[in-house]
Amino acid sequence: MADFLQLIISGTATGAIYALCALGFTLLWQASGTINFAQGEFVMLPAFMMLFFINTAGLPLWLAFLLTCLVAMLLLGYTFKRVIVDPLIRHGVIPMVIATLGLSIGVKQLTKAGVTAQAMPFNSPFPDGLLALGDFKVSYADIGTLLMAGLIVIGLQLFLNRTVTGRAMQAVAQNTDAAKVLGINVQRMVLYVFLINAVLAVVAALLVTPTYLAKFDMGESIGLKAFYAAIIGGFNQTRGALLGGVLVGVLENLTGAYISPAYKEGVALLLFLVVICSRSTRSCRYSSRTTAST
Amino acid sequence: MTPFLEVRDMKKQCGAVKAVDGVAMSVGPGEIVGVIGPNGSGKTTLGQIKPTAGSVEFCGEDITGMSPLELSRRGVGRTFQTLQVFVKLSVRDNLIAAAQEFKGTMPGRLFAAPDAGLGHHADEMIELFRLKHVAYLPAGSLSYGQQKLIDIAMAFMPAPRLVLLDEPCAGVNPSLVDQLHDLLVELNKTQGGSFVVIEHNMDFIMKLCPHVVCMVEGKVLAEGPPKEVQSNRQVLEAYLGN
Numbered sequence: 001m002a003d004f005l006q007l008i009i010s011g012t013a014t015g016a017i018y019a020l021c022a023l024g025f026t027l028l029w030q031a032s033g034t035i036n037f038a039q040g041e042f043v044m045l046p047a048f049m050m051l052f053f054i055n056t057a058g059l060p061l062w063l064a065f066l067l068t069c070l071v072a073m074l075l076l077g078y079t080f081k082r083v084i085v086d087p088l089i090r091h092g093v094i095p096m097v098i099a100t101l102g103l104s105i106g107v108k109q110l111t112k113a114g115v116t117a118q119a120m121p122f123n124s125p126f127p128d129g130l131l132a133l134g135d136f137k138v139s140y141a142d143i144g145t146l147l148m149a150g151l152i153v154i155g156l157q158l159f160l161n162r163t164v165t166g167r168a169m170q171a172v173a174q175n176t177d178a179a180k181v182l183g184i185n186v187q188r189m190v191l192y193v194f195l196i197n198a199v200l201a202v203v204a205a206l207l208v209t210p211t212y213l214a215k216f217d218m219g220e221s222i223g224l225k226a227f228y229a230a231i232i233g234g235f236n237q238t239r240g241a242l243l244g245g246v247l248v249g250v251l252e253n254l255t256g257a258y259i260s261p262a263y264k265e266g267v268a269l270l271l272f273l274v275v276i277c278s279r280s281t282r283s284c285r286y287s288s289r290t291t292a293s294t
Numbered sequence: 295m296t297p298f299l300e301v302r303d304m305k306k307q308c309g310a311v312k313a314v315d316g317v318a319m320s321v322g323p324g325e326i327v328g329v330i331g332p333n334g335s336g337k338t339t340l341g342q343i344k345p346t347a348g349s350v351e352f353c354g355e356d357i358t359g360m361s362p363l364e365l366s367r368r369g370v371g372r373t374f375q376t377l378q379v380f381v382k383l384s385v386r387d388n389l390i391a392a393a394q395e396f397k398g399t400m401p402g403r404l405f406a407a408p409d410a411g412l413g414h415h416a417d418e419m420i421e422l423f424r425l426k427h428v429a430y431l432p433a434g435s436l437s438y439g440q441q442k443l444i445d446i447a448m449a450f451m452p453a454p455r456l457v458l459l460d461e462p463c464a465g466v467n468p469s470l471v472d473q474l475h476d477l478l479v480e481l482n483k484t485q486g487g488s489f490v491v492i493e494h495n496m497d498f499i500m501k502l503c504p505h506v507v508c509m510v511e512g513k514v515l516a517e518g519p520p521k522e523v524q525s526n527r528q529v530l531e532a533y534l535g536n
Contacts, residue, residue: 164394164403164410171380171391178378182448183366183395 002135007253013142015249016149020204021226022233022241023153024197030173030236031193034085034096038104040223042076042198045107046205047214051120061125069202077198081191104223111216124210145207152203153242156196160238169193221265228272247271298323298488299456304348306339306512313339315512316348321456326482326489328503328520330496332532336512337492338375341458352456366395371454371487375461379444381434385425388433389416392448415451423447423477439470446474450481456488463495471495475502500524508532 021039028034036042046068053064084103088095126144130137160166172179172189179186204222212218229248233240248268256264299321306314314336321327329337343350343357343365350358352368362372380388387408394403394410403410420429423443428436433444442465449457462478463471475498482489493499499506500520507517508529516526523529 159405162408164390164406164408167383167387167391167408168394168403170383174380174382175378178380179391180362181366181372181374181378182392183363183452184391185363185395188400 002137003257005136006138007257008250009138009146010142011250011253012246013145013149013249014253015229015246016146016153017204017208017245018222018225018229018248019242019245020149020152020200020207021222022229022245023156023238024200025226025230026233026235026238026241027193028197029230030238031169032081032085032089032190033093034089035093035100036080036197037097037100037223037227038107038219039201039226040219040221041104041107042072042201042219043205043208043222044111044214044216044219045076046072046202047122047209047218048111048115048120050202050205050209051122051214054123061123065125065202065206068205069199072198072202073195075198076201077195078191080198081194085194104219108216108219115216117216119213119215122209122214125206141210148203148207152200156200157238165189165192225268228268232268232271232275298325298353299490300351301340302349302351304340304345304350306336306342306344307346308339312512314345317509317512317514319507319514319517321488321490324482324486324488325505326478326491326503328499328506329490329492329509330494330499330506330523331509331515334511335509335532337509338460339512340509341372341460341490341492343458366452366454369452369455369487371449371452371457373445373449373457373459373462375464377438377441377445379433379441379448382432384430385433385436385444386413386416386420386429388444388448389419389451393451395452412451419447419451422480424473439466442466443470443474443477446477450485453485454487456490458490458492460492461494462491463493463498471498474498478502496524 021043024042025036025039028036049068049071050061050064053059053067054061057064059067084099085096088099124141124144126141128140130139131143160170168179168184169189169192171182171184172186176186179189208222209218212222225248226245229244230241231244232247233242233244235241248271251267251271252264255267301317301319304314304317305312317336317340319327329340331337344359348358349356352370355368357365357368357370360368365372380391383391390409390412393412393415409416417429420426423446425440425443425447428440433441436444442462446459446462449459459478462474466474478489478491479502481487491499491503503520505517506520506523508515508523508526510528510532515532516523516529
């Protein structure tokens with residue numbers, strides 16, 4: 001039983017990182033109809049930025065994290081929106097998908113060629129060791145990850161639900177035309193979402209890089225799993241994205257422990273396929289019922 | 295009376311079709327002007343203020359082709375034929391969202407409380423529009439008529455100087471139409487703005503508007519007091535045929 005609980009806790013911690021990225025996917029989609037397939041690379045870049053600030057500039061981790069948040073907001077938030085999203089979004093989703101896929105490949109290859117192809121170690125912001133409560137043991141890293149991800153999510157939910165700007169962002173996500181007519185500055189609200197996504201990516205980088213190591217392709221797996229998690233959770237719901245992320249993390253851990261570590265990486269894909277197939281079946285049933293009733 | 299809104303020789307060409315063809319009209323401060331006309335007469339296109347030629351002046355400023363955001367900042371509120379409510383937000387939050395951009399500074403709003411100091415005003419509007427019993431329900435869970443009332447209340451939340459209402463009675467049951475009439479009269483008295491009401495419902499327009507403009511095939515066919523327009527032979531022909 002203690003083993004099972006440990007697996008659930010560490011799975012939830014991993015899932016919380018997927019959830020942060022999945023939340024970014026969902027927020028971008030809700031606010032601007034953008035699907036960002038470079039989301040994984042948006043996690044990889046801040047990892048290297050933090051390493052630069054720590055190793056080259058000699059800054060402590062917390063300061064490197066804060067500076068990286070600022071740079072990421074400028075680069076992965078503002079610049080990404082202005083240079084890639086704004087010119088393409090009016091042409092529909094497909095050009096956006098192609099552009100972000102291209103961006104993903106480009107960023108990866110540039111990092112590989114221009115920075116390093118080696119995996120770089122990254123210190124954890126949390127202490128090593130285990131917290132033991134009888135037979136039950138959980139690492140401080142897992143506790144720290146859960147606490148930090150939880151605080152970020154709660155803070156974000158408070159911002160979205162308890163501030164006037166958060167409500168305006170929700171209004172833009174629900175009905176952009178109405179928001180424009182009512183004088184809500186839609187472009188500014190959308191920019192806020194891009195900035196939030198950039199910060200979420202930096203937090204994910206801080207939490208995941210000590211395990212994954214900073215490597216040019218570290219974003220592939222995270223980006224893909226976050227995308228699956230967002231779809232599993234409904235894609236258009238922030239709470240769904242969180243649940244999807246945690247579900248993927250926990251099931252991965254349980255599969256790795258009780259079935260085989262070889263199947264661990266396929267869990268998210270399997271879950272994703274089940275969700276997609278069940279939704280297609282439901283849609284078919286609904287449309288045939290509607291056709292029959294008309 | 296000095297014109298508040300002045301439309302000059304407005305034209306809107308949609309492909310080969312002249313949706314609006316040289317329309318001129320003016321609206322004075324605090325005036326309620328009704329625009330009527332059969333389907334396809336160009337009423338809605340006129341209300342969109344995006345002509346291909348001509349100009350629209352509001353308080354002496356050229357507002358031709360301005361974006362909804364710019365218009366809103368100048369005190370122009372609008373409703374459209376389709377509902378523009380935020381279905382997942384409560385009725386009260388819809389009203390607050392409609393006016394929040396006009397309250398305080400941008401950095402101040404960033405972390406301001408969700409009612410942005412507009413809660414009291416929102417409650418007043420909820421009372422006026424008789425939506426108190428549904429104030430905390432999501433707008434999407436209400437009937438079409440109630441959502442229409444929310445839509446109109448939202449347009450009035452920032453106390454606009456001019457409101458363009460496009461078919462406010464469409465899809466609304468007759469008892470709500472009477473309520474809507476009383477509400478608009480009340481708002482005109484209390485807020486003092488000018489209204490342009492584009493509508494098919496002749497009774498509603500004739501009762502509400504002291505000045506009526508009748509459009510047919512993109513042109514102004516007749517205008518004046520409601521009784522005069524109503525008895526105009528050309529207007530009757532346009533509506534009833536020869």
